Amino acid sequence: MTAALLLIGALAAIAGWWLARHGIAAKPWLETGPAVDLRPDDATAGSAARIGLGVFMAVATALLVLLLSAYSMRRELADWSPPPQPPVLWANTVLLVLASLALHRAVLAARRGDRDATGSWLLAGAGASLLFVLGQLLAWRQLAAAGFVLTSNPADAFFYLITAVHGLHVLGGLVALGRAGARLRRARLDALRLGVELCAAYWHFLLLAWLLLFATLAFSPSLDWLIALCTAPFG
């Protein structure tokens, strides 16, 4: 559970920093002045959506990190035999990078107010993401053909489970992306911009998450050094 603890520690640090900046040390019983609002000025509907997405990404991160925690705990046991990683995963990684880049370009286009370019880049991003999902399915088929199925071994099951959870998050993102794209012509420019920005942020998150998951699944970097560091004072 080292990874989960690291995540909780990081989130606690962020929360502490945020609270410190938002007057957690105030003495409200002494305040006799008028209504002073300590909130930042960007309290608009847009930022509610932004914070909502941020909270959602934190929850999704917790979900993925817990999966990884379970994975790394199971990996410690002696009989661990991970499946081979199909090379198509590298192509999929490139596709997801391209999707992320395309959505970044879509944001730039939306900021310029160029609806056509925004639409094209959204389409490119969605296409690349769809290919990514198909590529993941292909990786599954290759693994299964080689005899590594869900029931063969916990390591194989973890591979399927973790890629499936990530893939479902991509599909969910595609639904949101589709909705943003469907309003491409009708939406007010600031609403369009907001929608595209949120999609792009989510795609960057998906990319980061995939890189982390892929690195763990394919290369199994160990956090042993951290455990050793923490238990050293008692050893």
Place this chain on the structure above:
Amino acid sequence: MSEIAHGAGGPIPAAEVPEMELPHPHGWWSTYVFSQDAKVIGIQYSLTAIAIGLVALVLSWLMRLQLGFPGTFSFIDPPAYYQFITMHGMIMVVYLLTALFLGGFGNYLIPLMLGARDMVFPFVNMLSYWIYLLAVLVLVASFFVPGGPTGAGWTLYPPQAILSGTPGRDWGIVLMLVSLCLFIAGFTMGGLNYVVTVLQARTRGMTLMRMPLTVWGIFTATVMALLAFPALFVGAVMMLLDRLIGTSFFMPMLVEFGQQLRHGGGSPILFQHLFWFFGHPEVYIVALPAFGIVSDLISTHARRNIFGYRMMVWAIVIIGALSFVVWAHHMYVSGMNPYFGFFFATTTLIIAIPTAIKVYNWLLTLWRGNIHLTVPMLFALGFIVTFVNGGLTGLFLGNVVVDVPLSDTMFVVAHFHMVMGVAPVMVIFGGIYHWYPKVTGRMLDDTMGKIHFWVTFLGAYAIFFPMHYLGLLGVPRRYHEIGETSFVPASAQDLNAFISVVALVVGAAQLLFLFNLVWSLRYGRESGPNPWRATTLEWQTPQTPPGHGNWGPELPVVHRWAYDYAVPGVAEDFVPQNQPHPAPGHAAQGHAT
């Protein structure tokens, strides 16, 4: 109201709070059933939680009948007993306490207390309730499938949870896990709303440190739940795969009736880590809203400002953070590196410090207060006593050496029922008696309320206090029948019978409470907008019960913290949060400094 703020206070322009676009209901269905109004959703959550809680109450009766009078009721055979235990625990912890505090109180109170018109994502909020209802229905369905509900114990430990010896192995466990996944999905939608509403939809002047402690408690608990429930989700999904597809996440190689199962290589301990990574924060997910609500009840009904507001807020946040690093104290007997045991025992004991700060602050709030022994106040006081009692036995159990012999005895059952069963339920009752007038415009009947309190409070002690002694004797939990043992004297059975009789009475008192809820709706005394003369914003709404959008044409402006009770130099003994300060130079500058 905004003119007064500027006029009195000088030229500090406060940020304008943008108006929300509210979905306006058309007709009966979208007003009362598929409503996107957080108040209606809160009531829906509460009623559903209470309804399923009644099922859990009946299950506890059945368990107590068996324990008190073993052999008398033939329909309570061991599998049925395990099913009752499992469903009672799961319903009470997840579907009643979590849903009622966060979904019920959270939905109703957060927007009102913050001066918002509604939650920021009303549609998602509505979806949250309907998915919760679906989760409850799936859970209830498991009573009617072949084999009945799962009897794996509320912790659902594998491998036994999905082995054929366990009741409900065919359908019950599957429905249980599906229901949990649904609950978590629904909760995440609601939780997203609560967090973003607190961060974004506070009205002008409602700084973080002017929020009532109720909101702080619910907010922090929601943040915790959003991070802790994924662990249960992961565990539930993995166990579902183990059960349905035959993966081996948690299932080691097993031989059953001479047959080797197809599983192999799984780690049951892995589930325990995931479960308790959720399970321990869950205790505080239930406790923190209770802490917050009880602070407000005590302050209001003792007519005193809360003692050490800042410390109270910090303690809530610190408890929330610490609760994520104590989970393995539920696993001392599962086998672990002794250093880990040392680590988790230490963190467990450290949590007692912020918790004790809260208890002292409640007592110091009461000290020299003008204590009104209203029904909400009685329940708040009952909470403090019960919580301290249950918390102290928690200190025993947090130590590895004490826990190992007491583990899986009735002592543990008594401990957690005191600290996270009875105590939070006391606050739920207190909260309902306190806010019922705002929800309905009528007071709950006082006499029935007092009977309800005394029977519940004394009864809870009569049930759970002796249970500690049973545990010290070594009476194990989860046993259908103790039978003949060398170390348990026959008198333990008499005590068990006594506990069972009291449990029946206490359960019946809850029916009186339900009757009161319905009766007062029609015949209760009219309450007026602010019967408790409280300061927080929900009591200052233009209508009671608050209308759609909560406030009139203008949002309220907050000028002070939530606890201006008995302010020196002010005629009224309370000053609402939205009342401006007198202009400088006028007489009453008597703010506590």
